[in-house]
C-alpha cells in the first residue's frame with residue numbers, strides 16, 4: 001500500500017536515484033513487502049521496511065514528520081482489467097465502498113505524518129469516482145490545511161482511463177500548510 005515516506009537525510013536510492021532521501025516502505029502483507037525488499041536489494045538500495053497497518057502509526061512511526069508520502073492505496077483495481085480481466089468477476093459493487101473506507105482511513109492517518117509544506121501523493125489503479133475524485137473532495141472538506149496541487153489533471157486530481165498502451169490510473173497531490 002504505502003510505498004514510501006521520504007525525509008531528507010541519509011542516502012538511499014530508487015525514487016531514490018533522483019533525490020537524496022531516507023525511505024520507509026510499508027505494507028501489511030509480509031510477502032508483498034518481501035518482494036519490495038528484494039527489488040531494492042537487487043538495485044543496491046536500502047529502505048526502512050515495516051510490515052504494519054500503515055494507519056496504526058504507533059506501530060511504525062517515530063513521530064518525526066516527513067516531507068513526502070506516496071500512498072499507493074488498496075483499491076478495486078478496476079483500472080487494470082485489460083491485464084487482469086478476472087477483476088470483473090471477482091469484484092462486487094459493494095467492494096467499492098469497502099475500499100473507499102480503507103482509503104479514507106489511510107489518508108487520515110498518513111496526513112498526520114506529513115510535515116508542514118510537505119506533500120502526499122494519493123494513487124489508485126481504479127477508475128471509479130468514489131475511490132478517486134470523490135475521495136479527494138471528502139479529504140479536502142475534512143482538512144483545511146490541505147491544498148490540491150495542480151498537476152497535469154483538473155482540480156480533483158488526474159484520471160487516466162485504460163487504453164491500449166496503459167492501465168487506468170488516478171493520482172492527486174496534496175500539499176500541507
Ligand SMILES: C[S@@+](CC[C@H](N)C(=O)[O-])C[C@H]1O[C@@H](n2cnc3c(N)ncnc32)[C@H](O)[C@@H]1O
Pocket residue numbers: 001002003026027028029032036052053054055072073074075102106
Ligand atoms: C495497490 S497495492 C500497492 C503495491 C505496491 N505498490 C507494490 O508494488 O508492492 C496496495 C497494497 O496495500 C496493502 N495494504 C492494504 N491495506 C493496508 C494497510 N492498512 N496498511 C498497510 N498496507 C496495506 C496491500 O497489502 C497491498 O500490497
